[in-house]
Amino acid sequence: MTTDSLLQRRFRVLGRNSPLFYDEPLHLVRGDGVWVYDAHGKRYLDAYNNVPHVGHCHPRVVEALCNQARTLNSHTRYLDETVVNYAERLLSTFDASLNRVFFTCTGSESNELAMRIARECTGNMGVISTAYAYHGNTAAVAQISSVFTPPSKRGPFVRNVPVIDPYRERNGRSDEELADTYVQDLQHAIADFERDGVKLAAVLFCTAFSSEGLPELPRGYLPKVAAAVHAAGGLVIADEVQAGFGRFGSHMWGHALQGMVPDIVTMGKPMGNGHPLAGVVTTEDLMERFTSENMYFNTFGGNEVSSAVGLAVLDVLRDERLLENAQSVGTYVLSGMRALQKRHPLIADVRGKGMFFAVEMVTDRETREPAGARTKAVVNAMRQRGVLISRIGPHDNILKIRPPMSFSTQNADLLLATLDTVLSTES
Amino acid sequence: MTTDSLLQRRFRVLGRNSPLFYDEPLHLVRGDGVWVYDAHGKRYLDAYNNVPHVGHCHPRVVEALCNQARTLNSHTRYLDETVVNYAERLLSTFDASLNRVFFTCTGSESNELAMRIARECTGNMGVISTAYAYHGNTAAVAQISSVFTPPSKRGPFVRNVPVIDPYRERNGRSDEELADTYVQDLQHAIADFERDGVKLAAVLFCTAFSSEGLPELPRGYLPKVAAAVHAAGGLVIADEVQAGFGRFGSHMWGHALQGMVPDIVTMGKPMGNGHPLAGVVTTEDLMERFTSENMYFNTFGGNEVSSAVGLAVLDVLRDERLLENAQSVGTYVLSGMRALQKRHPLIADVRGKGMFFAVEMVTDRETREPAGARTKAVVNAMRQRGVLISRIGPHDNILKIRPPMSFSTQNADLLLATLDTVLSTES
Numbered sequence: 001m002t003t004d005s006l007l008q009r010r011f012r013v014l015g016r017n018s019p020l021f022y023d024e025p026l027h028l029v030r031g032d033g034v035w036v037y038d039a040h041g042k043r044y045l046d047a048y049n050n051v052p053h054v055g056h057c058h059p060r061v062v063e064a065l066c067n068q069a070r071t072l073n074s075h076t077r078y079l080d081e082t083v084v085n086y087a088e089r090l091l092s093t094f095d096a097s098l099n100r101v102f103f104t105c106t107g108s109e110s111n112e113l114a115m116r117i118a119r120e121c122t123g124n125m126g127v128i129s130t131a132y133a134y135h136g137n138t139a140a141v142a143q144i145s146s147v148f149t150p151p152s153k154r155g156p157f158v159r160n161v162p163v164i165d166p167y168r169e170r171n172g173r174s175d176e177e178l179a180d181t182y183v184q185d186l187q188h189a190i191a192d193f194e195r196d197g198v199k200l201a202a203v204l205f206c207t208a209f210s211s212e213g214l215p216e217l218p219r220g221y222l223p224k225v226a227a228a229v230h231a232a233g234g235l236v237i238a239d240e241v242q243a244g245f246g247r248f249g250s251h252m253w254g255h256a257l258q259g260m261v262p263d264i265v266t267m268g269k270p271m272g273n274g275h276p277l278a279g280v281v282t283t284e285d286l287m288e289r290f291t292s293e294n295m296y297f298n299t300f301g302g303n304e305v306s307s308a309v310g311l312a313v314l315d316v317l318r319d320e321r322l323l324e325n326a327q328s329v330g331t332y333v334l335s336g337m338r339a340l341q342k343r344h345p346l347i348a349d350v351r352g353k354g355m356f357f358a359v360e361m362v363t364d365r366e367t368r369e370p371a372g373a374r375t376k377a378v379v380n381a382m383r384q385r386g387v388l389i390s391r392i393g394p395h396d397n398i399l400k401i402r403p404p405m406s407f408s409t410q411n412a413d414l415l416l417a418t419l420d421t422v423l424s425t426e427s
Numbered sequence: 428m429t430t431d432s433l434l435q436r437r438f439r440v441l442g443r444n445s446p447l448f449y450d451e452p453l454h455l456v457r458g459d460g461v462w463v464y465d466a467h468g469k470r471y472l473d474a475y476n477n478v479p480h481v482g483h484c485h486p487r488v489v490e491a492l493c494n495q496a497r498t499l500n501s502h503t504r505y506l507d508e509t510v511v512n513y514a515e516r517l518l519s520t521f522d523a524s525l526n527r528v529f530f531t532c533t534g535s536e537s538n539e540l541a542m543r544i545a546r547e548c549t550g551n552m553g554v555i556s557t558a559y560a561y562h563g564n565t566a567a568v569a570q571i572s573s574v575f576t577p578p579s580k581r582g583p584f585v586r587n588v589p590v591i592d593p594y595r596e597r598n599g600r601s602d603e604e605l606a607d608t609y610v611q612d613l614q615h616a617i618a619d620f621e622r623d624g625v626k627l628a629a630v631l632f633c634t635a636f637s638s639e640g641l642p643e644l645p646r647g648y649l650p651k652v653a654a655a656v657h658a659a660g661g662l663v664i665a666d667e668v669q670a671g672f673g674r675f676g677s678h679m680w681g682h683a684l685q686g687m688v689p690d691i692v693t694m695g696k697p698m699g700n701g702h703p704l705a706g707v708v709t710t711e712d713l714m715e716r717f718t719s720e721n722m723y724f725n726t727f728g729g730n731e732v733s734s735a736v737g738l739a740v741l742d743v744l745r746d747e748r749l750l751e752n753a754q755s756v757g758t759y760v761l762s763g764m765r766a767l768q769k770r771h772p773l774i775a776d777v778r779g780k781g782m783f784f785a786v787e788m789v790t791d792r793e794t795r796e797p798a799g800a801r802t803k804a805v806v807n808a809m810r811q812r813g814v815l816i817s818r819i820g821p822h823d824n825i826l827k828i829r830p831p832m833s834f835s836t837q838n839a840d841l842l843l844a845t846l847d848t849v850l851s852t853e854s
Contacts, residue, residue, distance in 0.1 A: 010511050014529075057497055073478075074455065074458065084436045087437075108725070109565070275732075297446050297564065
């Protein structure tokens with residue numbers, strides 16, 4: 001089976017618009033830790049995927065999956081210890097007010113449920129997201145996923161706030177001044193709803209603002225957002241699909257890093273290391289109010305196998321000290337990227353934390369003109385040279401580097417050296 | 428860990444409204460084929476669950492899961508042979524017009540996507556479901572899931588048709604007359620939309636009408652439904668979560684049994700034998716029109732592990748001749764149930780096909796007064812005696828019996844004997 005004939009077969013069953021990475025799609029056959037292998041036996045360093053959060057095919061996660069799959073796999077309408085153990089372990093990583101969990105199967109289902117809870121419990125309909133957000137693929141969630149949904153399709157109950165871009169917008173201002181400016185954007189969206197008679201149910205954002213380009217948030221911004229949302233009668237929904245499970249190294253959750261306690265937290269991708277497991281964490285009060293009026297059941301959500309896998313991921317994060325690893329290797333990567341920045345004028349800004357990095361590329365550091373086409377060329381050239389990354393941001397000019405949490409300094413050296421070579425060749 | 432203290436711990440993390448089966452919740456620890464075992468080692472015959480479609484912990488499905496989980500588990504943005512093989516195998520079981528598949532993770536996600544496709548491709552908003560339907564838990568799907576959503580919450584774009592109940596409504600009429608009457612109900616709903624200026628996007632129904640009580644559909648009814656929907660400019664969405672994957676024995680899909688070709692088919696629960704795998708099958712034209720305007724990606728949907736599991740389920744269905752088994756054992760169960768009906772006046776009607784049975788209970792065969800409370804007592808008494816079943820229907824008076832497809836005549840004997848004992852004791 002050649003890659004090209006496989007591609008043709010795929011078009012005939014999954015269609016031509018089912019997304020594929022890279023100009024030359026990658027035909028993978030094996031994964032192991034931070035490595036993946038294509039059909040020709042070529043090895044690639046995975047510096048992109050957060051689905052295999054603790055590494056591709058991690059043996060402890062696979063063992064937990066297989067042991068439980070051999071034992072029992074039904075649903076949570078029967079009592080089971082594993083799901084309770086997992087729920088307790090997961091909730092112990094949150095602020096004490098966030099003490100209830102719904103298990104779902106995908107980040108889309110989690111954001112969908114969070115919006116249902118917010119709208120039911122506030123009695124309001126308005127939801128605010130950013131102008132370049134992705135939160136999932138259901139009808140309600142697609143409306144707030146502005147990256148793929150034009151304003152004409154977002155309906156009457158959605159408003160967007162502009163994307164935060166401190167790299168371009170700081171202009172010498174302090175964090176406090178910048179945070180106040182961005183909170184003003186939110187106040188404008190709330191006022192815009194009010195003009196149309198729409199009351200605020202929730203603000204929903206990714207705590208990494210990942211699609212938006214992983215901006216360095218001004219200190220104090222998110223707590224001020226929460227205060228403004230609560231003052232307007234809404235709830236704060238923190239989407240932790242990208243930032244969660246220790247991605248930033250110093251904290252288990254992006255909102256905790258920012259010193260903010262949301263009303264509802266959603267999570268997905270990294271939670272089951274590839275197994276379809278996701279969740280919504282909220283307060284006892286919101287869960288009780290929602291479920292006393294609305295039956296919610298998710299057949300596969302939190303089943304015995306999903307819970308066993310989720311527990312194994314938490315065990316590996318703890319036992320392999322992967323948050324500490326993300327912190328130390330993350331610092332190493334950032335410093336290496338800043339060294340590259342000095343030598344390669346294409347690199348305008350390097351930011352990130354833990355195991356999540358954004359490298360912003362411009363054609364001119366004075367005008368800060370986004371270098372979208374060259375960023376795309378860099379991503380494809382990295383793939384040709386055996387390192388997998390992607391790109392983000394409204395101008396598609398920001399390298400997205402988000403490796404499995406077990407990424408080592410040796411892996412970092414390969415990433416940095418390859419990027420150096422590519423930039424020297426392509427620039 | 429006693430069952431009671433586990434229940435208390437569960438309440439504190441999953442809440443008190445997270446659904447549990449039976450007056451006395453069942454604490455399961457192991458499953459094997461048609462059997463499950465509780466924490467005290469007691470064995471139960473599973474005559475209810477369709478999640479373990481080919482049997483709890485089927486070794487071939489577990490082996491496929493484990494082999495692939497040890498090898499690679501990422502997502503469909505890379506090329507992979509397994510997902511293409513699975514898509515081709517799955518599509519080969521459908522009418523030739525249904526030649527494209529989207530993979531999702533849950534039945535809710537599938538119905539959600541089907542509604543998005545129908546609304547986008549027709550440009551219309553109106554969706555019709557039955558007055559006692561369950562199709563899932565997202566905001567849009569909950570609106571059409573009338574079993575849990577009161578008419579006041581269904582919004583302006585949903586109408587319900589009354590539940591079909593030939594047991595009570597036939598009154599000596601032929602199938603053709605009955606089908607025409609029921610299609611009239613649908614025409615009234617379409618006319619009701621028209622009065623409000625709402626155009627029809629789709630009719631969405633479970634092809635088993637499972638929540639509605641597994642009625643025996645009049646011959647020709649579903650083809651007439653499809654004709655009426657198409658004449659009104661809408662699409663037909665067949666929810667095969669209950670009827671699909673050979674549940675009825677004679678056909679792989681409920682719509683095929685009824686001689687009808689839908690525009691969109693949704694599937695879920697049995698597809699991955701407990702693994703969170705679901706899908707939407709549709710035409711090339713609808714997929715192309717939807718995806719050229721809307722980016723759709725589902726991170727976990729159809730990943731390498733999900734596809735390997737889905738393939739294994741199809742292999743087991745074929746190699747163990749489980750559709751044939753459902754036909755022969757199903758006939759045996761129906762005849763045994765009809766024998767019980769002769770001796771137990773509580774049993775008013777026995778219906779079903781393949782491995783899906785409905786046993787309707789009334790307090791009086793003349794008035795046909797539903798025996799909801801006694802049906803509940805029977806379900807709980809069966810559980811106490813080691814046989815798991817449930818109940819359905821607008822009056823909760825219909826035993827729902829839907830065992831794994833590998834259910835044998837010996838299993839059927841135990842089911843029938845236990846029901847006989849319970850009815851003799853309870854009645």
